[in-house]
Amino acid sequence: MRILFLGDVVGRTGRDVVMSRLPGLVSDWALDLVVVNGENAAGGFGITEAIYEDIRAAGADAVTLGNHSFDQREALVFIERTEALVRPANYPPGTPGRGAAMVETRKGERALVVNVMGRTFMDPMDDPFAAVDRVLDGIELGRVVDAVVVDFHAETTSEKQAFGYYCDGRASLVVGTHTHVPTADHRILPGGTAYLTDAGMCGSYDGVIGMDKEEPLRRFTRKIGAGRFEPATGPASLCGIAVETDPATGLARQVAAVRLGGGLSEARPTFWES
Amino acid sequence: MRILFLGDVVGRTGRDVVMSRLPGLVSDWALDLVVVNGENAAGGFGITEAIYEDIRAAGADAVTLGNHSFDQREALVFIERTEALVRPANYPPGTPGRGAAMVETRKGERALVVNVMGRTFMDPMDDPFAAVDRVLDGIELGRVVDAVVVDFHAETTSEKQAFGYYCDGRASLVVGTHTHVPTADHRILPGGTAYLTDAGMCGSYDGVIGMDKEEPLRRFTRKIGAGRFEPATGPASLCGIAVETDPATGLARQVAAVRLGGGLSEARPTFWES
Amino acid sequence: MRILFLGDVVGRTGRDVVMSRLPGLVSDWALDLVVVNGENAAGGFGITEAIYEDIRAAGADAVTLGNHSFDQREALVFIERTEALVRPANYPPGTPGRGAAMVETRKGERALVVNVMGRTFMDPMDDPFAAVDRVLDGIELGRVVDAVVVDFHAETTSEKQAFGYYCDGRASLVVGTHTHVPTADHRILPGGTAYLTDAGMCGSYDGVIGMDKEEPLRRFTRKIGAGRFEPATGPASLCGIAVETDPATGLARQVAAVRLGGGLSEARPTFWES
Amino acid sequence: MRILFLGDVVGRTGRDVVMSRLPGLVSDWALDLVVVNGENAAGGFGITEAIYEDIRAAGADAVTLGNHSFDQREALVFIERTEALVRPANYPPGTPGRGAAMVETRKGERALVVNVMGRTFMDPMDDPFAAVDRVLDGIELGRVVDAVVVDFHAETTSEKQAFGYYCDGRASLVVGTHTHVPTADHRILPGGTAYLTDAGMCGSYDGVIGMDKEEPLRRFTRKIGAGRFEPATGPASLCGIAVETDPATGLARQVAAVRLGGGLSEARPTFWES
Numbered sequence A, B, C, D: 001m002r003i004l005f006l007g008d009v010v011g012r013t014g015r016d017v018v019m020s021r022l023p024g025l026v027s028d029w030a031l032d033l034v035v036v037n038g039e040n041a042a043g044g045f046g047i048t049e050a051i052y053e054d055i056r057a058a059g060a061d062a063v064t065l066g067n068h069s070f071d072q073r074e075a076l077v078f079i080e081r082t083e084a085l086v087r088p089a090n091y092p093p094g095t096p097g098r099g100a101a102m103v104e105t106r107k108g109e110r111a112l113v114v115n116v117m118g119r120t121f122m123d124p125m126d127d128p129f130a131a132v133d134r135v136l137d138g139i140e141l142g143r144v145v146d147a148v149v150v151d152f153h154a155e156t157t158s159e160k161q162a163f164g165y166y167c168d169g170r171a172s173l174v175v176g177t178h179t180h181v182p183t184a185d186h187r188i189l190p191g192g193t194a195y196l197t198d199a200g201m202c203g204s205y206d207g208v209i210g211m212d213k214e215e216p217l218r219r220f221t222r223k224i225g226a227g228r229f230e231p232a233t234g235p236a237s238l239c240g241i242a243v244e245t246d247p248a249t250g251l252a253r254q255v256a257a258v259r260l261g262g263g264l265s266e267a268r269p270t271f272w273e274s
Ligand SMILES: [Fe+2]
Pocket: A008, A039, A040, A066, A178, A179, A180
């Protein structure tokens, strides 16, 4: 199965690059499954139902979230009906929505998309390791499902790497999100799970984590803000990871970074482009 | 000028890969200036004088540090005589050592190597932005010095990106360290400064930030430790960034990621290999 | 029922004041139930079995813990047999020991002693609010048990006050620990639960949270440590809270701060001293 | 000199209790110097010029602030003309306002009022210990000034206690603010400085740190907010500390907790009431 995961879409800048490029990638790369993190899609903070539908229409089979899941309060309502919208599984019991969604691919394969949130230097949630155990309990990769994609939304590299190893062999892909900067450590772990510490964001890198740099710089240097954070404009990059799984096992066979457009060095899954 | 910066060397695993590969790179790439972060070189925690000398002998013109600078207490003493060993400039006044060192390259050019520590989700130090202003005051790039390399040792991508833009035009390179995972966002900022959010580490990526994964996983899942952190063994990677500066301005002309060996995707400065 | 709770016993200094004064208080005040937080009893870090037995022998019916529960590794073993030693209930499932203990008082009444840990500015544990719900489920105060004492080991006043209100009406007493400074906000909440944000510590207040002040001051001002933390010596104070419950309901009828000895202003339950 | 310090005034509830009671205390206790922390006076967040004037009119000689200093943006402007309004001294250089104010008392004595902010578990500011050194440099207590009052606005008890000892002998009073809960550890340190870890707040204790408890409880238990924080209503308490200094040295001769009204146990400076 050919899987593409795209990191946090930030504001209109990020949405535009997804809308304009994702449909072409779906066909060029013959993608089977596309997952996009949408926690910053609405002006940098949360997601609206219309934006969710737009990202789905552009080719996403599922949309994941993070600590900004419910910045747009309406998400508490519409998440109940948007079945491919996934919020972190380790929110308290009773939180609207779901922490994992079963998705049927274009070819009729079954993929489980999971979202979990880290807790080091983040709002303290319940144990993400125990949460992913509960989600994956009984969902044997290669038997019950053809693919498992885990978006681990977390701050630190240590928690993310530990989480990757913890899931190794049980997921097709564990990919980090939240820092908005793509890491270059994509690889296949010993148990067969593709791993990347952070997918980076879809948005403008001529800013501070996708936001116009003036206000963040003011806060860092003066310790007093003067306005709101606004998404940075300018040329945008699409960032994420491409994974090809073994149909028999659901584990990763090939993995490549994806970085297209904007000022970043380009990266593509050359194994799909020959 | 040809500059190579290597990220945090972790334990013997990291030292071995630096010792075995750096001398060859210095000659193959005709490097003018090599800076290596050594804050984790001694078993993962700090640095000894012997290790400092070894890294220097392998080709480093300067060694930078970070939050682990003084984990080996003897560093408080020997740092006074190891003139190319640089600790964060924003330690309190009176801290042994220096926050910046002027280095003469093989060709007689002058390079200033600076180390500053971030404070978001780290031990609270004095303002890193004000600290770098003090260090760079009067040190005009291209006139007073031929190169300025700033190692910004920090946790978050936001503080690092803000710091990069803050120094843009005043440094040849601003490179982040501390997370031990290489990012893929190397680029030249609008003002001419080469930038990378994190250089990654020199060590084994089959672990958690370079340490054997068993103990970190235990602490994340059980919340009770059972032993010490030990550097991971296994195939090691050398990670960092390569920058070629314009001799007239000291600003960056070309930039490339460096990732060699271990399980990471390889990256090299192809512009030096033709 | 007459309940005395004493805050974190710090090192030998703290143990000595408990050993010397608690037996007298048990008889003078005709105490029915004594609970002591012992997380710092062994040199400031954790507890040993011998120390636990000493505190019990001095009059404690139960001993609670906190983030330092297992600093002495042997506690992972002996906690299985020390039935009145209670560690935070929101440690991960499978952690040795128990998060609540049923204690029989001198007069044959039943008291439940609960320990829960906060997570704001502390190591992220599972939800303390959900944890106390699970512990108290089916344990109706005044029917199933005669008293419920909850030691909420937490850093911030906001989490502690919220926790107090959350338990109001279900516990005889919710008392905070961990900051090692007694607060003066003891009161009975609207639902009948006695509440105090922090019990303070049993130890020397001529230090920094009970430890000799030299090393903490060095770390705050120089950012580099030079030694270990050692319990402060000098005149020690006994700090805690006294609660008298209504035998019919188990709720609080009277509450008083307890501060005896050392340099603190003295406070006593005058309603037991007439 | 007779000094009264009152902790963080929270919203209208807090302002009302200050307005109604402070004038009487000034005359009943024959106060020479009154300092009030006003960082939460405007709806819980910051201060307006009108509110500042009201607190001054009620008897305050100086008003201190904290991390909420500039929540009301207009404070960046009016603080330049409100000479007895003091914001933390360790804001970055160039921040509007002042970190210390010299106040003349009713009897013509000179008192220096200082505000400094801690940085453990708070926004990282520059070193508070170095900041207070700079403020007090050359201001010898008992010679240059008759009193020095330091409001140390900080989260943790350890940083506050360390700060108290650090200033011991150089200030008449070091009093903590920010946690909104009064501690009971008022005492005179060995060098003669009166000390209290936290003054508590002026406002309603039937809430969570002075705010209506519903929203904080929702956020703690559900991790998703549903509204704004609003000051709690209901009976309010006035909290702080009373210090009598030696006219010859400016050091403390007597110290007492002050807690009046609301549901807290009452405390008064009985040495002024005979
Ligand atoms: Fe994000």
